[in-house]
Amino acid sequence: MEFSKQPTTGLSVADLLKILGDGANGPILRALGPRPLRTKKLTEKVPVYAPRTVYRHTRILVDAGLIEREEIAGVPSTVIHSLSPSGRDLYRLVEAYAEASLPWVDGPGSGDGLWTVCGLFGEMWTYGWIEELGHGGRSATELAEATEKMTFHQVSRRTHQLMSWNLLYETTARGHRKRYQLSDQSRHGAALITGLGRWRQQHVDGEGDRGLTVEEIATVLRAALPLLQLTEHQDKRIRLGIVGTTGLNGDRGSATLTAHSRPNGSVKSVREKGPEDAWAIGTVATWFAALLDDERGRMRVGGDLELVENCLKRLNEVLWAVPVVAGAR
Numbered sequence: 001m002e003f004s005k006q007p008t009t010g011l012s013v014a015d016l017l018k019i020l021g022d023g024a025n026g027p028i029l030r031a032l033g034p035r036p037l038r039t040k041k042l043t044e045k046v047p048v049y050a051p052r053t054v055y056r057h058t059r060i061l062v063d064a065g066l067i068e069r070e071e072i073a074g075v076p077s078t079v080i081h082s083l084s085p086s087g088r089d090l091y092r093l094v095e096a097y098a099e100a101s102l103p104w105v106d107g108p109g110s111g112d113g114l115w116t117v118c119g120l121f122g123e124m125w126t127y128g129w130i131e132e133l134g135h136g137g138r139s140a141t142e143l144a145e146a147t148e149k150m151t152f153h154q155v156s157r158r159t160h161q162l163m164s165w166n167l168l169y170e171t172t173a174r175g176h177r178k179r180y181q182l183s184d185q186s187r188h189g190a191a192l193i194t195g196l197g198r199w200r201q202q203h204v205d206g207e208g209d210r211g212l213t214v215e216e217i218a219t220v221l222r223a224a225l226p227l228l229q230l231t232e233h234q235d236k237r238i239r240l241g242i243v244g245t246t247g248l249n250g251d252r253g254s255a256t257l258t259a260h261s262r263p264n265g266s267v268k269s270v271r272e273k274g275p276e277d278a279w280a281i282g283t284v285a286t287w288f289a290a291l292l293d294d295e296r297g298r299m300r301v302g303g304d305l306e307l308v309e310n311c312l313k314r315l316n317e318v319l320w321a322v323p324v325v326a327g328a329r
Contacts, residue, residue: 010204011064013196013212014126019064020094021119024049024057029083032067033091036082066090086203093195100320101188113165120167121189123158130182130189131215134222134269137171137179182223190224191291191319198288210284214242217287218255222269224291227318231265233307237274241281259311267311278303280312291316 011019020026024046031037031045042058043051058081061067066087072078083091098114124130127147132138138146144155159180162168167186170178194212197220201211212220221240230236237260244253260270282290282299289295294316301308 011200013193013200013216014122016090016196016199017118017122017125017192019060019066021115021117021122022057022060024054025061026094026115026118028054028057028061029066029087029091029094032081032083032087033095036070036080039079039081042081061087086199089199089203093192093199096320097192097195100191101185117165117167117185117189118192120162120165121186121192124162124167124186125193130186130193130223131219133168133180133182133186134219135271137181139177139179141177143180184227187223187227188319190220194220194288194291194319197284198292201285201288210244211288212284214244214253214255214284217242217284218257220291221259221287221315222257224315224319225259225267225269228259228261228267228311228314229265230261230267230307230310230314233261233277233304233310234263234265236261236277236304236307237270238303238307238311239276239279241279242287243281243283261307276303278305278307278311280308291319 020029027046027048028042031042037045039055039058043054046054049057058067058069062069062081066084068082068084068087070080070082072080094114101114121130127143127150129143129147132143132146140152140156140159143159144150144152147155150158159168163170163180165185166183168180169183171181172178194217197210197212197216199211204211218240221242237258239256239258241256242254257269258273258276259267261267278301280296280299280301286298290299290312294313296309296312299308299312
């Protein structure tokens with residue numbers, strides 16, 4: 001997934017997810033993927049929406065720098081819409097994610113649930129819920145306390161919507177309140193968020209050195225780790241580190257987390273520090289290469305190298321290998 005470089009407007013990851021999840025935007029992007037289309041043909045390719053709605057959302061994508069509009073003189077004039085270089089790279093990313101996530105993207109709505117899930121991911125990323133729930137289960141009260149400008153009742157309504165789309169699930173321990181957890185479908189969304197991070201690195205002015213912050217890469221890793229199975233490395237620990245580029249104040253920034261392969265081979269991020277069996281450290285760009293391309297050559301590693309290799313390789317596989325529908329978790 002190499003991207004051609006052309007700066008576009010300053011879109012955040014949440015902005016991109018919300019654009020994809022907003023009305024006709026995603027279907028328009030997908031309709032223009034194979035080839036440029038005249039306006040009338042474009043409306044025919046997106047039949048679920050009225051032509052006026054398609055026109056309005058096309059202007060949104062033009063303003064975002066994702067679509068180029070060419071007007072050909074004549075009577076009447078002809079308008080041809082095509083994906084910009086940044087729009088084409090976004091299209092390729094979404095297509096790759098759609099193929100890898102097909103068995104995971106399901107929910108109660110009709111039509112293509114991919115776009116609804118993108119919008120809901122955008123909300124969860126904005127609220128900080130992917131980061132918060134990556135550390136473990138949270139009650140509605142705890143989520144409300146961690147979310148600015150949202151009441152308990154607003155949080156409760158939103159969690160029920162996310163559960164209906166299989167993005168959260170509930171657990172209840174004896175004598176405790178219900179707690180919400182990230183579903184495997186939400187954890188698999190780390191693939192799309194990582195891809196959007198590198199898209200930003202390539203296309204958004206001022207993001208050439210990162211695309212995601214070190215803390216955001218840590219959030220992605222923390223969310224994705226429970227998808228792993230490392231049965232041949234039972235009860236092992238690996239420290240994963242992210243370092244940033246040096247800023248104007250000389251501060252590079254860094255984040256670390258510890259992945260623990262439990263006795264049954266399942267993996268989770270743990271808070272407690274202790275002796276590690278292996279470690280892997282890289283910049284944001286190095287982590288993009290590892291998670292998106294299965295390229296680990298620039299990663300600094302140590303300790304049990306087989307553990308490092310299997311952990312990083314399977315992270316890429318579990319995020320991007322096309323799963324079999326019958327085997328979807």
